[in-house]
Amino acid sequence: MKLLTVLCAALMVPAMSFAQSSVKTKNGDIVQLRALDTITGEVEDIDLPVGDTTVYERLMVSAQDCRYPAGNISADAFAYLVIRDVREKLPAFEGWMIASSPALSALEHPRYDIWVVRCKLASEAEQGSE
Template sequence: MIRPAARVALGMVLLASPAAAQPAPEPAKTPAPAASKAEPVKSPAPNAERVLVIGLLDKVSSETGELTLKPGETVRFGKLRITARTCEASPPWQRPHTGAFLQIDGPVRDNTMKRLFSGWLFAESPSLNSFDNERYDVWVKSCAMRFPETGPRTIVVGKSSGRASSAPKSASETPVAPPSN
């Protein structure tokens, strides 16, 4: 058992020793940009090229509608004013997810327009973040956007590596089927 005074002295020595023995940290070095001939990273469609489709229902008059919007557009449905800010869709090779950021304005008791909703609505799970209104329902149906066909890490299957023809050149290059059991 270490006496309390010895424990304090030992702690002070241990705390002071590493500070004197450690070198000063070097400033972080920023790597120089490498000159590469790789193609630039392609991103999905710009916001202006996306097309959003929303479904609408007026619960009082039973009127339904489907509106096609581009981000930034504002449309009217009944007494609502709907502005599409953006939409997103997952690429075709991933599990489907579609969402849109909408701002919905409507009249309040004194007939002034007020923001009733501002947020993301999702096509695959409409109850996750829904537009709750006693008269209207608004939901996302789709978001059309294009994705690049190739990127810097794309592997093209069946493409030959520098040869003019993909046919085998000799018998040693002929593919052999595995033996069947």
């Protein structure tokens, strides 16, 4: 088990260094998430404004930050999320989730799966609603 923990930590180092690297990033206003109920197979896309919390089934999902490479909002986004099962005190997930590598830092829940799709700007969301 300790070996597994060490390996997971080693795998997360590139992800953390990407988030802290010299790549210029910009902040998105909205995190686009995809949620899967693994029992029913139902998939739902969720647009969650940064700083807000939403409820998906039994999960409370909070978006604290969303970043993307400057000049390319559709490129590899990463978001800081806190995901809590409403029946538990401690979060099921808290940390950076990377769109291109969702398994690198994933929610571990027996029924639900949530991952980052991309960041959006508020102006993008307004255009989509017209």
